[in-house]
Amino acid sequence: MASASPSTAAPSSATLDRALELLDRPLLELVYEAASVHRQHHDPRQVQCAHLFSIKTGACPEDCGYCSQSAHHGSGLQKEKLTDVPTVEAEARRAREAGADRLCLGAAWRDVKDGPDFDRVLDMVRAIKSEGLEACATLGMLTREQAGRLRDAGLDYYNHNLDTSRSHYAEIISTRTYEERLATLEAVREAGVQVCCGGIVGLGESRRQRAEFLAELADLEPAPESVPINSLVPIEGTPLAQQEPLPWDELVRMVATARILMPTSVVRLSAGREDMTEEAQALCFLAGANSIFLGELLTTPGRERADDAALLAKLGLVPVDRS
Ligand code: SAM
Ligand code: DTB
Ligand code: SF4
Numbered sequence: 001m002a003s004a005s006p007s008t009a010a011p012s013s014a015t016l017d018r019a020l021e022l023l024d025r026p027l028l029e030l031v032y033e034a035a036s037v038h039r040q041h042h043d044p045r046q047v048q049c050a051h052l053f054s055i056k057t058g059a060c061p062e063d064c065g066y067c068s069q070s071a072h073h074g075s076g077l078q079k080e081k082l083t084d085v086p087t088v089e090a091e092a093r094r095a096r097e098a099g100a101d102r103l104c105l106g107a108a109w110r111d112v113k114d115g116p117d118f119d120r121v122l123d124m125v126r127a128i129k130s131e132g133l134e135a136c137a138t139l140g141m142l143t144r145e146q147a148g149r150l151r152d153a154g155l156d157y158y159n160h161n162l163d164t165s166r167s168h169y170a171e172i173i174s175t176r177t178y179e180e181r182l183a184t185l186e187a188v189r190e191a192g193v194q195v196c197c198g199g200i201v202g203l204g205e206s207r208r209q210r211a212e213f214l215a216e217l218a219d220l221e222p223a224p225e226s227v228p229i230n231s232l233v234p235i236e237g238t239p240l241a242q243q244e245p246l247p248w249d250e251l252v253r254m255v256a257t258a259r260i261l262m263p264t265s266v267v268r269l270s271a272g273r274e275d276m277t278e279e280a281q282a283l284c285f286l287a288g289a290n291s292i293f294l295g296e297l298l299t300t301p302g303r304e305r306a307d308d309a310a311l312l313a314k315l316g317l318v319p320v321d322r323s
Contacts, residue, residue: 015219015261019211022257027249031287034256038288041263047312048266048291049319050102050136051095054298055124056082056117060108062140064163065172065239066200066232068299069108075237077299082107082117088124092131098294098305099319102134104159106298110175111141118146122153129154136196141176141184147191157226158188159196165212168205172240185220195220198228198268201254202246210254218261226291227265229254231272233300248280252287259288266291274303278311285315 022030038044058079063072088105095103105124112118121139128135137150138159150158162185163169166178188195197220199213217227231251234241251272258267268291269284276284296302312318 012215012219015215016211019214019218019257019261020208022260023207023211023253027252030253030256031283034259034287037260037263038290042266042288042290044290045316045318046290046320047285047317048102048268049100049294050104050134050268050291051091051098051100051295052104052106052293052297052302053088053091053095054080054107055088055105055121056080056107056109057299058108061110062175063173066203066235067238068235070238073235073238075235082120085120085123085127089127089131092128092133095294096131096133099309100133100294101320102136102156103128103131104136104138104157104293106159107137107139109140112139112143112146114146118149122149125150125153125155138196141180142187144187144190147187147193151191151193155193157194157196159226159228160184160188161197161199161228161230162213162216163199164203164205165209165216167212168203168209172203185224194226195224196226196228196268197224198226198230198258198270200230200232200271201251202232202243202272203240204243207250210250211257214254214257214261217258223262223265225265226268227258227262228268228270228291229258229289230270231275233271233275233297235300245275248276251276252280252283255284255289256287268292271297271300271302274301278314281311282315285317 058069058077059071060069063070068075068077092103125135134156136157136159162181169178267289269289295305
C-alpha cells in the first residue's frame with residue numbers, strides 16, 4: 001500500500017453530513033452509540049495520561065485569539081526563554097512519578113528554526129525517552145526534514161492542531177492559513193511520527209462549524225492517532241476573554257462524534273476540564289474520551305492532581321501502565 005499522507009482537500013460532504021447528523025442526535029442516543037463504538041476498539045477502563053511542559057513561554061509572533069502566549073495580546077504573561085535539558089529530565093521524572101506515561105513539550109514558536117535551540121529540543125526528546133516516557137512536542141510549523149530529525153531523536157507524537165473549521169479560522173487567527181497547518185501535518189506523517197491533531201471548542205463557532213472541524217480531522221488519511229478536544233480556557237487580555245462558555249452537552253456531543261468518526265484514534269479530553277463538573281467528564285469518558293492531561297497545562301493551572309486521582313478511582317478508570 002502506498003504511504004498515506006493527510007489530504008489537503010476540504011472534507012467530503014458525506015463526512016460533513018454524517019458529523020452533522022451525529023451532533024444533532026438526542027444526546028443519550030449519541031452517547032450510547034459512541035460508547036458501543038469505543039468498546040469495540042479500546043479497553044474502556046484505560047485512560048492515557050500525559051503531562052504538559054512549556055519549554056519556551058510567551059512572546060509568540062502568531063495572533064491566535066485564544067492564546068495567553070501571543071505577543072499581539074496583553075495577557076500579562078511572564079515570558080521565558082528556552083529551558084535547559086536537565087530541567088526537562090527532572091520534569092520527565094516528576095511526570096512519571098505522578099502517573100503520566102507521556103511528556104508533551106510546548107513552545108510558543110510560529111515555526112521551528114534550525115540551529116542551537118532546535119538541537120537542544122532534540123536533546124530534550126532524547127532525555128524524555130531515556131526516562132522511559134513517550135515523547136510528544138508541539139513547536140509550531142515544521143519542515144519534513146525537521147520532522148525526520150525529531151523522529152530520529154525518538155519523538156512518538158507531534159501535536160499540531162487545526163483548532164477550528166476552515167470557515168471559522170480567519171475569525172480566530174490571521175497570521176497563518178489552514179493550508180500551512182495541513183502542510184506541517186503532512187510533513188509529520190511522512191516522517192513517520194504519529195499525529196496528534198484536534199482543536200478548541202467554544203470559540204464562538206456554530207454547531208455546523210464544529211461538524212466541519214470534525215469532518216476535516218476524520219477525512220485526513222489516515223485520521224490522527226490522537227485527537228485533543230480542548231474547551232476554551234478564557235484568558236484575560238485576549239480577544240476571546242469574554243466568550244460565552246459552551247454548554248456542557250455540546251462538549252459531550254463533540255467527544256462522542258469524534259469517537260464515532262475516528263473509532264481507532266485516542267480522543268483526549270484536553271484543556272478546560274478544570275471548569276467541567278465531574279458528571280460531565282464522566283459522560284465524556286463514557287462517550288469515548290480515553291486520554292487526559294494531568295496537572296498544570298502550559299500557562300494555566302489545569303485540574304488538581306488529587307481531584308483527578310479521586311475522579312478516576314470513582315469511575316473505575318486506570319492510567320495506561322507502560323512499565
Ligand atoms: N505554538 C504551537 C502551536 O500553536 O501549534 C504550540 C503551542 S499551542 C499553545 C498548542 C495548542 O494549545 C493550540 O493549538 C490550541 O489548540 C491550544 N490552546 C492554546 N491556548 C488555549 C486556550 N486558552 N484554551 C484552550 N486551548 C488552548
Ligand atoms: C492541546 O491540544 N492542548 C494543549 C496541548 N495541545 C499543547 C495545550 C492546552 C493549553 C491550554 C492553555 C494554557 O495552559 O496556556
Ligand atoms: Fe503561538 Fe501556539 Fe499560542 Fe498561537 S497557540 S499564539 S502559535 S503559542
